[in-house]
Amino acid sequence: MEQCVVKKGFVPSFEGGKEPELTFLYKIKAEKSDCIRAMHAHANELEIILINSGQGVYSIDGKRRAVKEGDIIIYNSNVVHEETFGIDGQINSYCCGISNLHLTGLRPNALISDEVSPVFASGGHYQDIANLLELMFTQLAGRLPRAPETCHYLMLSLISILLDLTQSYVEREDRKGLKNNILGRRIKNYIDEHYAEDLTLESIAKAINVSIYYMSHIFKEETGYSPLQYVSRRRIGEAQSLLVQTDYSATQIGTMVGFGNPSYFNAMFTKNVGMSPLKYRRTCVSMNKEGSKK
Structure with missing residues:
Protein backbone atom coordinates (compact mmCIF):
# COMPACT_ATOMS: atom_id res chain seq x y z
CA MET A 1 0.00 0.00 0.00
CA GLU A 2 1.19 3.50 -0.88
CA GLN A 3 -0.06 6.42 1.12
CA CYS A 4 0.11 10.18 0.55
CA VAL A 5 -0.44 12.52 3.48
CA VAL A 6 -2.18 15.83 2.77
CA LYS A 7 -0.47 18.81 4.35
CA LYS A 8 -2.78 20.64 6.75
CA GLY A 9 -3.23 24.38 6.79
CA PHE A 10 -2.08 25.07 3.22
CA VAL A 11 -2.24 28.69 2.06
CA PRO A 12 -4.68 29.25 -0.86
CA SER A 13 -3.20 30.86 -3.97
CA PHE A 14 -6.09 33.31 -4.38
CA GLU A 15 -6.11 36.74 -2.76
CA GLY A 16 -8.77 37.48 -0.16
CA GLY A 17 -10.43 34.11 -0.60
CA LYS A 18 -11.79 35.16 -4.01
CA GLU A 19 -12.11 32.19 -6.31
CA PRO A 20 -11.89 32.51 -10.12
CA GLU A 21 -14.74 31.59 -12.46
CA LEU A 22 -14.75 29.42 -15.58
CA THR A 23 -16.26 31.47 -18.44
CA PHE A 24 -15.83 29.23 -21.48
CA LEU A 25 -14.22 26.02 -22.69
CA TYR A 26 -13.67 25.06 -26.33
CA LYS A 27 -12.35 21.88 -27.90
CA ILE A 28 -10.94 23.07 -31.21
CA LYS A 29 -9.99 21.30 -34.40
CA ALA A 30 -8.89 24.22 -36.54
CA GLU A 31 -8.09 23.92 -40.23
CA LYS A 32 -6.78 26.65 -42.50
CA SER A 33 -10.22 27.24 -43.96
CA ILE A 73 -0.10 29.10 -23.96
CA ILE A 74 -1.31 31.61 -21.37
CA TYR A 75 -2.94 34.86 -22.48
CA ASN A 76 -3.32 37.23 -19.54
CA SER A 77 -6.23 39.67 -19.82
CA ASN A 78 -5.74 42.51 -22.34
CA VAL A 79 -2.91 40.66 -24.10
CA VAL A 80 -3.41 40.92 -27.86
CA HIS A 81 -3.01 37.55 -29.58
CA GLU A 82 -3.51 35.86 -32.92
CA GLU A 83 -3.50 32.17 -33.89
CA THR A 84 -2.10 31.02 -37.23
CA PHE A 85 -1.40 27.53 -38.50
CA GLY A 86 1.54 25.43 -39.53
CA ILE A 87 2.44 23.42 -42.64
CA ASP A 88 0.11 20.56 -41.73
CA GLY A 89 -2.83 22.97 -41.81
CA GLN A 90 -4.38 22.25 -38.44
CA ILE A 91 -3.93 22.56 -34.71
CA ASN A 92 -6.08 20.61 -32.27
CA SER A 93 -6.39 22.28 -28.91
CA TYR A 94 -8.42 23.11 -25.82
CA CYS A 95 -9.17 26.75 -25.05
CA CYS A 96 -10.24 27.66 -21.51
CA GLY A 97 -11.42 31.11 -20.36
CA ILE A 98 -11.20 32.23 -16.71
CA SER A 99 -12.32 35.45 -15.03
CA ASN A 100 -12.11 36.93 -11.52
CA LEU A 101 -8.60 35.53 -11.01
CA HIS A 102 -6.64 37.32 -8.27
CA LEU A 103 -3.19 35.93 -7.49
CA THR A 104 -0.77 37.49 -5.04
CA GLY A 105 1.80 39.65 -6.81
CA LEU A 106 0.00 39.66 -10.17
CA ARG A 107 -2.54 41.99 -11.72
CA PRO A 108 -6.18 40.82 -11.95
CA ASN A 109 -6.80 38.04 -14.46
CA ALA A 110 -3.12 37.26 -14.90
CA LEU A 111 -1.70 33.79 -14.29
CA ILE A 112 1.90 34.75 -15.06
CA SER A 113 3.95 37.93 -15.01
CA ASP A 114 3.57 40.02 -18.16
CA GLU A 115 7.38 39.99 -18.43
CA VAL A 116 7.83 36.25 -18.99
CA SER A 117 7.25 34.10 -22.07
CA PRO A 118 3.60 32.96 -22.31
CA VAL A 119 4.48 29.62 -23.95
CA PHE A 120 5.41 26.64 -21.75
CA ALA A 121 6.12 22.98 -22.53
CA SER A 122 3.74 20.92 -20.39
CA GLY A 123 6.21 18.00 -20.23
CA GLY A 124 5.23 15.44 -17.62
CA HIS A 125 2.15 17.49 -16.70
CA TYR A 126 0.58 17.06 -20.16
CA GLN A 127 -1.65 14.08 -19.42
CA ASP A 128 -2.97 15.51 -16.15
CA ILE A 129 -3.79 18.83 -17.82
CA ALA A 130 -5.39 17.14 -20.85
CA ASN A 131 -7.46 14.86 -18.60
CA LEU A 132 -8.75 17.79 -16.56
CA LEU A 133 -9.77 19.74 -19.66
CA GLU A 134 -11.39 16.72 -21.30
CA LEU A 135 -13.36 15.94 -18.13
CA MET A 136 -14.50 19.57 -17.90
CA PHE A 137 -15.57 19.53 -21.55
CA THR A 138 -17.41 16.22 -21.17
CA GLN A 139 -19.29 17.53 -18.12
CA LEU A 140 -20.35 20.74 -19.86
CA ALA A 141 -21.18 19.12 -23.21
CA GLY A 142 -23.27 16.50 -21.41
CA ARG A 143 -25.17 19.25 -19.56
CA LEU A 144 -25.02 17.30 -16.34
CA PRO A 145 -26.91 18.93 -13.44
CA ARG A 146 -23.81 19.57 -11.37
CA ALA A 147 -21.49 20.25 -14.30
CA PRO A 148 -20.81 23.92 -13.38
CA GLU A 149 -19.85 22.97 -9.81
CA THR A 150 -17.75 19.99 -10.91
CA CYS A 151 -15.95 22.11 -13.52
CA HIS A 152 -15.30 24.83 -10.96
CA TYR A 153 -13.28 22.47 -8.79
CA LEU A 154 -11.54 20.94 -11.80
CA MET A 155 -10.59 24.47 -12.92
CA LEU A 156 -9.05 25.20 -9.50
CA SER A 157 -6.98 22.03 -9.87
CA LEU A 158 -5.90 23.14 -13.36
CA ILE A 159 -4.75 26.51 -12.04
CA SER A 160 -2.76 24.89 -9.22
CA ILE A 161 -0.94 22.59 -11.65
CA LEU A 162 -0.19 25.49 -14.00
CA LEU A 163 1.16 27.63 -11.14
CA ASP A 164 3.66 24.88 -10.29
CA LEU A 165 4.56 24.42 -13.96
CA THR A 166 5.06 28.10 -14.76
CA GLN A 167 6.94 28.83 -11.56
CA SER A 168 9.55 26.21 -12.37
CA TYR A 169 10.03 27.78 -15.81
CA VAL A 170 10.35 31.31 -14.45
CA GLU A 171 13.03 30.22 -12.01
CA ARG A 172 15.13 28.80 -14.88
CA GLU A 173 14.51 31.49 -17.48
CA ASP A 174 17.11 34.03 -18.52
CA ARG A 175 15.44 37.37 -17.96
CA LYS A 176 17.91 39.21 -20.20
CA GLY A 177 16.21 37.77 -23.27
CA LEU A 178 12.79 39.00 -22.14
CA LYS A 179 13.35 42.75 -22.30
CA ASN A 180 11.03 44.34 -24.84
CA ASN A 181 12.05 47.05 -27.20
CA ILE A 182 10.68 50.14 -25.44
CA LEU A 183 9.81 52.08 -28.58
CA GLY A 184 8.21 49.07 -30.24
CA ARG A 185 6.10 48.57 -27.12
CA ARG A 186 5.02 52.23 -27.13
CA ILE A 187 3.93 52.01 -30.77
CA LYS A 188 2.03 48.77 -30.17
CA ASN A 189 0.27 50.14 -27.09
CA TYR A 190 -0.78 53.26 -29.02
CA ILE A 191 -2.24 51.21 -31.88
CA ASP A 192 -4.03 48.86 -29.47
CA GLU A 193 -5.71 51.86 -27.83
CA HIS A 194 -6.61 53.66 -31.08
CA TYR A 195 -7.02 50.93 -33.73
CA ALA A 196 -10.68 51.85 -34.39
CA GLU A 197 -9.71 55.44 -35.26
CA ASP A 198 -8.53 56.81 -38.61
CA LEU A 199 -4.86 55.86 -38.19
CA THR A 200 -2.15 56.62 -40.73
CA LEU A 201 1.62 56.23 -40.58
CA GLU A 202 1.82 59.99 -40.18
CA SER A 203 -0.64 60.13 -37.27
CA ILE A 204 1.03 57.24 -35.43
CA ALA A 205 4.53 58.66 -35.89
CA LYS A 206 3.35 62.08 -34.72
CA ALA A 207 1.75 60.63 -31.59
CA ILE A 208 4.94 58.71 -30.73
CA ASN A 209 7.13 61.68 -31.77
CA VAL A 210 9.47 59.80 -34.11
CA SER A 211 9.99 59.72 -37.87
CA ILE A 212 7.78 57.50 -40.02
CA TYR A 213 10.75 55.51 -41.32
CA TYR A 214 12.23 54.85 -37.89
CA MET A 215 8.86 53.97 -36.38
CA SER A 216 8.05 51.52 -39.20
CA HIS A 217 11.47 49.88 -39.00
CA ILE A 218 11.39 49.38 -35.23
CA PHE A 219 7.81 48.12 -35.20
CA LYS A 220 8.41 45.60 -38.01
CA GLU A 221 11.52 44.36 -36.20
CA GLU A 222 9.57 43.98 -32.94
CA THR A 223 6.33 42.39 -34.22
CA GLY A 224 6.94 41.07 -37.74
CA TYR A 225 4.20 43.37 -39.09
CA SER A 226 4.24 46.87 -40.53
CA PRO A 227 2.20 49.33 -38.41
CA LEU A 228 -0.69 49.41 -40.90
CA GLN A 229 -0.70 45.61 -41.28
CA TYR A 230 -1.00 45.38 -37.51
CA VAL A 231 -3.84 47.94 -37.50
CA SER A 232 -5.75 45.95 -40.12
CA ARG A 233 -5.32 42.59 -38.38
CA ARG A 234 -6.23 44.14 -35.03
CA ARG A 235 -9.47 45.45 -36.51
CA ILE A 236 -10.28 42.11 -38.14
CA GLY A 237 -9.65 40.21 -34.90
CA GLU A 238 -12.03 42.45 -32.97
CA ALA A 239 -14.58 42.12 -35.78
CA GLN A 240 -14.41 38.34 -35.39
CA SER A 241 -15.24 38.64 -31.70
CA LEU A 242 -18.19 40.93 -32.40
CA LEU A 243 -19.52 38.68 -35.18
CA VAL A 244 -19.71 35.72 -32.81
CA GLN A 245 -20.65 37.50 -29.58
CA THR A 246 -23.19 40.10 -30.81
CA ASP A 247 -26.10 40.51 -33.24
CA TYR A 248 -24.72 43.65 -34.90
CA SER A 249 -24.76 43.57 -38.70
CA ALA A 250 -21.49 43.13 -40.59
CA THR A 251 -21.74 46.76 -41.78
CA GLN A 252 -22.15 48.02 -38.21
CA ILE A 253 -19.23 45.92 -36.99
CA GLY A 254 -16.98 47.11 -39.80
CA THR A 255 -17.64 50.71 -38.78
CA MET A 256 -17.18 49.94 -35.07
CA VAL A 257 -13.68 48.50 -35.59
CA GLY A 258 -12.50 51.27 -37.92
CA PHE A 259 -13.37 50.22 -41.48
CA GLY A 260 -15.41 53.12 -42.85
CA ASN A 261 -16.21 51.43 -46.16
CA PRO A 262 -18.35 48.23 -45.96
CA SER A 263 -16.95 46.86 -49.24
CA TYR A 264 -13.37 47.38 -48.07
CA PHE A 265 -14.16 45.71 -44.74
CA ASN A 266 -15.67 42.71 -46.52
CA ALA A 267 -12.68 42.44 -48.88
CA MET A 268 -10.05 42.73 -46.12
CA PHE A 269 -11.90 40.30 -43.83
CA THR A 270 -12.22 37.72 -46.61
CA LYS A 271 -8.56 38.12 -47.60
CA ASN A 272 -7.28 37.58 -44.06
CA VAL A 273 -9.78 35.05 -42.69
CA GLY A 274 -10.57 33.09 -45.85
CA MET A 275 -14.32 33.72 -45.80
CA SER A 276 -16.73 36.64 -45.70
CA PRO A 277 -17.87 38.14 -42.37
CA LEU A 278 -21.34 36.59 -42.68
CA LYS A 279 -19.99 33.15 -43.61
CA TYR A 280 -17.59 33.40 -40.65
CA ARG A 281 -20.52 34.13 -38.34
CA ARG A 282 -22.56 31.21 -39.70
CA THR A 283 -19.59 28.82 -39.58
CA CYS A 284 -18.57 29.63 -36.00
CA VAL A 285 -22.14 29.64 -34.68
CA SER A 286 -22.66 26.23 -36.32
CA MET A 287 -19.42 24.89 -34.81
CA ASN A 288 -20.48 26.08 -31.34
CA LYS A 289 -23.87 24.39 -31.69
CA GLU A 290 -22.28 21.12 -32.81
CA GLY A 291 -19.84 21.25 -29.90
CA SER A 292 -22.65 21.74 -27.37
CA LYS A 293 -24.44 18.62 -28.65
CA LYS A 294 -21.45 16.29 -28.13
Whole structure:
Protein backbone atom coordinates (compact mmCIF):
# COMPACT_ATOMS: atom_id res chain seq x y z
CA MET A 1 0.00 0.00 0.00
CA GLU A 2 1.19 3.50 -0.88
CA GLN A 3 -0.06 6.42 1.12
CA CYS A 4 0.11 10.18 0.55
CA VAL A 5 -0.44 12.52 3.48
CA VAL A 6 -2.18 15.83 2.77
CA LYS A 7 -0.47 18.81 4.35
CA LYS A 8 -2.78 20.64 6.75
CA GLY A 9 -3.23 24.38 6.79
CA PHE A 10 -2.08 25.07 3.22
CA VAL A 11 -2.24 28.69 2.06
CA PRO A 12 -4.68 29.25 -0.86
CA SER A 13 -3.20 30.86 -3.97
CA PHE A 14 -6.09 33.31 -4.38
CA GLU A 15 -6.11 36.74 -2.76
CA GLY A 16 -8.77 37.48 -0.16
CA GLY A 17 -10.43 34.11 -0.60
CA LYS A 18 -11.79 35.16 -4.01
CA GLU A 19 -12.11 32.19 -6.31
CA PRO A 20 -11.89 32.51 -10.12
CA GLU A 21 -14.74 31.59 -12.46
CA LEU A 22 -14.75 29.42 -15.58
CA THR A 23 -16.26 31.47 -18.44
CA PHE A 24 -15.83 29.23 -21.48
CA LEU A 25 -14.22 26.02 -22.69
CA TYR A 26 -13.67 25.06 -26.33
CA LYS A 27 -12.35 21.88 -27.90
CA ILE A 28 -10.94 23.07 -31.21
CA LYS A 29 -9.99 21.30 -34.40
CA ALA A 30 -8.89 24.22 -36.54
CA GLU A 31 -8.09 23.92 -40.23
CA LYS A 32 -6.78 26.65 -42.50
CA SER A 33 -10.22 27.24 -43.96
CA ASP A 34 -12.05 27.32 -40.63
CA CYS A 35 -12.40 30.39 -38.41
CA ILE A 36 -8.84 31.72 -38.52
CA ARG A 37 -8.51 33.99 -35.49
CA ALA A 38 -6.92 37.39 -36.12
CA MET A 39 -5.62 39.78 -33.45
CA HIS A 40 -7.92 40.29 -30.46
CA ALA A 41 -7.81 40.66 -26.69
CA HIS A 42 -10.07 39.95 -23.70
CA ALA A 43 -10.50 42.76 -21.19
CA ASN A 44 -11.84 40.79 -18.23
CA GLU A 45 -10.60 37.22 -18.59
CA LEU A 46 -7.51 35.20 -19.35
CA GLU A 47 -7.19 32.27 -21.74
CA ILE A 48 -5.33 29.00 -21.32
CA ILE A 49 -4.55 26.98 -24.46
CA LEU A 50 -3.33 23.38 -24.56
CA ILE A 51 -2.02 22.22 -27.95
CA ASN A 52 -3.04 18.59 -28.43
CA SER A 53 -1.51 18.17 -31.88
CA GLY A 54 -0.12 20.21 -34.76
CA GLN A 55 2.15 23.23 -34.79
CA GLY A 56 2.08 26.85 -35.86
CA VAL A 57 3.11 30.39 -35.06
CA TYR A 58 1.08 32.53 -32.67
CA SER A 59 1.43 36.29 -32.34
CA ILE A 60 1.28 37.12 -28.63
CA ASP A 61 1.52 40.69 -27.38
CA GLY A 62 3.35 41.73 -30.54
CA LYS A 63 5.83 38.84 -30.69
CA ARG A 64 5.65 35.78 -32.93
CA ARG A 65 6.12 32.53 -31.03
CA ALA A 66 6.29 28.97 -32.37
CA VAL A 67 3.91 26.54 -30.68
CA LYS A 68 3.69 22.75 -30.94
CA GLU A 69 2.03 19.68 -29.48
CA GLY A 70 2.17 19.67 -25.67
CA ASP A 71 2.61 23.41 -25.30
CA ILE A 72 0.60 25.51 -22.89
CA ILE A 73 -0.10 29.10 -23.96
CA ILE A 74 -1.31 31.61 -21.37
CA TYR A 75 -2.94 34.86 -22.48
CA ASN A 76 -3.32 37.23 -19.54
CA SER A 77 -6.23 39.67 -19.82
CA ASN A 78 -5.74 42.51 -22.34
CA VAL A 79 -2.91 40.66 -24.10
CA VAL A 80 -3.41 40.92 -27.86
CA HIS A 81 -3.01 37.55 -29.58
CA GLU A 82 -3.51 35.86 -32.92
CA GLU A 83 -3.50 32.17 -33.89
CA THR A 84 -2.10 31.02 -37.23
CA PHE A 85 -1.40 27.53 -38.50
CA GLY A 86 1.54 25.43 -39.53
CA ILE A 87 2.44 23.42 -42.64
CA ASP A 88 0.11 20.56 -41.73
CA GLY A 89 -2.83 22.97 -41.81
CA GLN A 90 -4.38 22.25 -38.44
CA ILE A 91 -3.93 22.56 -34.71
CA ASN A 92 -6.08 20.61 -32.27
CA SER A 93 -6.39 22.28 -28.91
CA TYR A 94 -8.42 23.11 -25.82
CA CYS A 95 -9.17 26.75 -25.05
CA CYS A 96 -10.24 27.66 -21.51
CA GLY A 97 -11.42 31.11 -20.36
CA ILE A 98 -11.20 32.23 -16.71
CA SER A 99 -12.32 35.45 -15.03
CA ASN A 100 -12.11 36.93 -11.52
CA LEU A 101 -8.60 35.53 -11.01
CA HIS A 102 -6.64 37.32 -8.27
CA LEU A 103 -3.19 35.93 -7.49
CA THR A 104 -0.77 37.49 -5.04
CA GLY A 105 1.80 39.65 -6.81
CA LEU A 106 0.00 39.66 -10.17
CA ARG A 107 -2.54 41.99 -11.72
CA PRO A 108 -6.18 40.82 -11.95
CA ASN A 109 -6.80 38.04 -14.46
CA ALA A 110 -3.12 37.26 -14.90
CA LEU A 111 -1.70 33.79 -14.29
CA ILE A 112 1.90 34.75 -15.06
CA SER A 113 3.95 37.93 -15.01
CA ASP A 114 3.57 40.02 -18.16
CA GLU A 115 7.38 39.99 -18.43
CA VAL A 116 7.83 36.25 -18.99
CA SER A 117 7.25 34.10 -22.07
CA PRO A 118 3.60 32.96 -22.31
CA VAL A 119 4.48 29.62 -23.95
CA PHE A 120 5.41 26.64 -21.75
CA ALA A 121 6.12 22.98 -22.53
CA SER A 122 3.74 20.92 -20.39
CA GLY A 123 6.21 18.00 -20.23
CA GLY A 124 5.23 15.44 -17.62
CA HIS A 125 2.15 17.49 -16.70
CA TYR A 126 0.58 17.06 -20.16
CA GLN A 127 -1.65 14.08 -19.42
CA ASP A 128 -2.97 15.51 -16.15
CA ILE A 129 -3.79 18.83 -17.82
CA ALA A 130 -5.39 17.14 -20.85
CA ASN A 131 -7.46 14.86 -18.60
CA LEU A 132 -8.75 17.79 -16.56
CA LEU A 133 -9.77 19.74 -19.66
CA GLU A 134 -11.39 16.72 -21.30
CA LEU A 135 -13.36 15.94 -18.13
CA MET A 136 -14.50 19.57 -17.90
CA PHE A 137 -15.57 19.53 -21.55
CA THR A 138 -17.41 16.22 -21.17
CA GLN A 139 -19.29 17.53 -18.12
CA LEU A 140 -20.35 20.74 -19.86
CA ALA A 141 -21.18 19.12 -23.21
CA GLY A 142 -23.27 16.50 -21.41
CA ARG A 143 -25.17 19.25 -19.56
CA LEU A 144 -25.02 17.30 -16.34
CA PRO A 145 -26.91 18.93 -13.44
CA ARG A 146 -23.81 19.57 -11.37
CA ALA A 147 -21.49 20.25 -14.30
CA PRO A 148 -20.81 23.92 -13.38
CA GLU A 149 -19.85 22.97 -9.81
CA THR A 150 -17.75 19.99 -10.91
CA CYS A 151 -15.95 22.11 -13.52
CA HIS A 152 -15.30 24.83 -10.96
CA TYR A 153 -13.28 22.47 -8.79
CA LEU A 154 -11.54 20.94 -11.80
CA MET A 155 -10.59 24.47 -12.92
CA LEU A 156 -9.05 25.20 -9.50
CA SER A 157 -6.98 22.03 -9.87
CA LEU A 158 -5.90 23.14 -13.36
CA ILE A 159 -4.75 26.51 -12.04
CA SER A 160 -2.76 24.89 -9.22
CA ILE A 161 -0.94 22.59 -11.65
CA LEU A 162 -0.19 25.49 -14.00
CA LEU A 163 1.16 27.63 -11.14
CA ASP A 164 3.66 24.88 -10.29
CA LEU A 165 4.56 24.42 -13.96
CA THR A 166 5.06 28.10 -14.76
CA GLN A 167 6.94 28.83 -11.56
CA SER A 168 9.55 26.21 -12.37
CA TYR A 169 10.03 27.78 -15.81
CA VAL A 170 10.35 31.31 -14.45
CA GLU A 171 13.03 30.22 -12.01
CA ARG A 172 15.13 28.80 -14.88
CA GLU A 173 14.51 31.49 -17.48
CA ASP A 174 17.11 34.03 -18.52
CA ARG A 175 15.44 37.37 -17.96
CA LYS A 176 17.91 39.21 -20.20
CA GLY A 177 16.21 37.77 -23.27
CA LEU A 178 12.79 39.00 -22.14
CA LYS A 179 13.35 42.75 -22.30
CA ASN A 180 11.03 44.34 -24.84
CA ASN A 181 12.05 47.05 -27.20
CA ILE A 182 10.68 50.14 -25.44
CA LEU A 183 9.81 52.08 -28.58
CA GLY A 184 8.21 49.07 -30.24
CA ARG A 185 6.10 48.57 -27.12
CA ARG A 186 5.02 52.23 -27.13
CA ILE A 187 3.93 52.01 -30.77
CA LYS A 188 2.03 48.77 -30.17
CA ASN A 189 0.27 50.14 -27.09
CA TYR A 190 -0.78 53.26 -29.02
CA ILE A 191 -2.24 51.21 -31.88
CA ASP A 192 -4.03 48.86 -29.47
CA GLU A 193 -5.71 51.86 -27.83
CA HIS A 194 -6.61 53.66 -31.08
CA TYR A 195 -7.02 50.93 -33.73
CA ALA A 196 -10.68 51.85 -34.39
CA GLU A 197 -9.71 55.44 -35.26
CA ASP A 198 -8.53 56.81 -38.61
CA LEU A 199 -4.86 55.86 -38.19
CA THR A 200 -2.15 56.62 -40.73
CA LEU A 201 1.62 56.23 -40.58
CA GLU A 202 1.82 59.99 -40.18
CA SER A 203 -0.64 60.13 -37.27
CA ILE A 204 1.03 57.24 -35.43
CA ALA A 205 4.53 58.66 -35.89
CA LYS A 206 3.35 62.08 -34.72
CA ALA A 207 1.75 60.63 -31.59
CA ILE A 208 4.94 58.71 -30.73
CA ASN A 209 7.13 61.68 -31.77
CA VAL A 210 9.47 59.80 -34.11
CA SER A 211 9.99 59.72 -37.87
CA ILE A 212 7.78 57.50 -40.02
CA TYR A 213 10.75 55.51 -41.32
CA TYR A 214 12.23 54.85 -37.89
CA MET A 215 8.86 53.97 -36.38
CA SER A 216 8.05 51.52 -39.20
CA HIS A 217 11.47 49.88 -39.00
CA ILE A 218 11.39 49.38 -35.23
CA PHE A 219 7.81 48.12 -35.20
CA LYS A 220 8.41 45.60 -38.01
CA GLU A 221 11.52 44.36 -36.20
CA GLU A 222 9.57 43.98 -32.94
CA THR A 223 6.33 42.39 -34.22
CA GLY A 224 6.94 41.07 -37.74
CA TYR A 225 4.20 43.37 -39.09
CA SER A 226 4.24 46.87 -40.53
CA PRO A 227 2.20 49.33 -38.41
CA LEU A 228 -0.69 49.41 -40.90
CA GLN A 229 -0.70 45.61 -41.28
CA TYR A 230 -1.00 45.38 -37.51
CA VAL A 231 -3.84 47.94 -37.50
CA SER A 232 -5.75 45.95 -40.12
CA ARG A 233 -5.32 42.59 -38.38
CA ARG A 234 -6.23 44.14 -35.03
CA ARG A 235 -9.47 45.45 -36.51
CA ILE A 236 -10.28 42.11 -38.14
CA GLY A 237 -9.65 40.21 -34.90
CA GLU A 238 -12.03 42.45 -32.97
CA ALA A 239 -14.58 42.12 -35.78
CA GLN A 240 -14.41 38.34 -35.39
CA SER A 241 -15.24 38.64 -31.70
CA LEU A 242 -18.19 40.93 -32.40
CA LEU A 243 -19.52 38.68 -35.18
CA VAL A 244 -19.71 35.72 -32.81
CA GLN A 245 -20.65 37.50 -29.58
CA THR A 246 -23.19 40.10 -30.81
CA ASP A 247 -26.10 40.51 -33.24
CA TYR A 248 -24.72 43.65 -34.90
CA SER A 249 -24.76 43.57 -38.70
CA ALA A 250 -21.49 43.13 -40.59
CA THR A 251 -21.74 46.76 -41.78
CA GLN A 252 -22.15 48.02 -38.21
CA ILE A 253 -19.23 45.92 -36.99
CA GLY A 254 -16.98 47.11 -39.80
CA THR A 255 -17.64 50.71 -38.78
CA MET A 256 -17.18 49.94 -35.07
CA VAL A 257 -13.68 48.50 -35.59
CA GLY A 258 -12.50 51.27 -37.92
CA PHE A 259 -13.37 50.22 -41.48
CA GLY A 260 -15.41 53.12 -42.85
CA ASN A 261 -16.21 51.43 -46.16
CA PRO A 262 -18.35 48.23 -45.96
CA SER A 263 -16.95 46.86 -49.24
CA TYR A 264 -13.37 47.38 -48.07
CA PHE A 265 -14.16 45.71 -44.74
CA ASN A 266 -15.67 42.71 -46.52
CA ALA A 267 -12.68 42.44 -48.88
CA MET A 268 -10.05 42.73 -46.12
CA PHE A 269 -11.90 40.30 -43.83
CA THR A 270 -12.22 37.72 -46.61
CA LYS A 271 -8.56 38.12 -47.60
CA ASN A 272 -7.28 37.58 -44.06
CA VAL A 273 -9.78 35.05 -42.69
CA GLY A 274 -10.57 33.09 -45.85
CA MET A 275 -14.32 33.72 -45.80
CA SER A 276 -16.73 36.64 -45.70
CA PRO A 277 -17.87 38.14 -42.37
CA LEU A 278 -21.34 36.59 -42.68
CA LYS A 279 -19.99 33.15 -43.61
CA TYR A 280 -17.59 33.40 -40.65
CA ARG A 281 -20.52 34.13 -38.34
CA ARG A 282 -22.56 31.21 -39.70
CA THR A 283 -19.59 28.82 -39.58
CA CYS A 284 -18.57 29.63 -36.00
CA VAL A 285 -22.14 29.64 -34.68
CA SER A 286 -22.66 26.23 -36.32
CA MET A 287 -19.42 24.89 -34.81
CA ASN A 288 -20.48 26.08 -31.34
CA LYS A 289 -23.87 24.39 -31.69
CA GLU A 290 -22.28 21.12 -32.81
CA GLY A 291 -19.84 21.25 -29.90
CA SER A 292 -22.65 21.74 -27.37
CA LYS A 293 -24.44 18.62 -28.65
CA LYS A 294 -21.45 16.29 -28.13
